[in-house]
Amino acid sequence: MKRGDFAPYIEHLAKMHPLAFVRTLDSLKDHSALGHLPHVDVPTIVIGGEGDRFTPVWLSQRMAELIPGRSTSSSPAGPTRPRWSDQTWSTPPSSASSTSG
Numbered sequence: 008m009k010r011g012d013f014a015p016y017i018e019h020l021a022k023m024h025p026l027a028f029v030r031t032l033d034s035l036k037d038h039s040a041l042g043h044l045p046h047v048d049v050p051t052i053v054i055g056g057e058g059d060r061f062t063p064v065w066l067s068q069r070m071a072e073l074i075p076g077r078s079t080s081s082s083p084a085g086p087t088r089p090r091w092s093d094q095t096w097s098t099p100p101s102s103a104s105s106t107s108g
Contacts, residue, residue: 044073052078 020028051074055067064081071079 041070041073044070045075047074047077050076050078052080055079055081057081057083 020031023031053067053071053074055062055064055071057064059067067081068079071077
């Protein structure tokens, strides 16, 4: 991860009221969207990067298993954070592998 990857999040957290900040941190331990994923009814691609330290690739795979009709893509090269080029997503690296399920 690059040093500036979390800068926007840290800046936001620094502006929070201390009690709200502590409650937010506490709530993270219980947060899960896994129960909602079987109800996703729009075209979905789950992208996982083996070098991603924020969302481990095993969790991306688990999420993909729960979404009906999803497509998946994984990149052994690195993390999955978005790369911006003139406000549009760049194309996935050519080393990415894809499957459909």
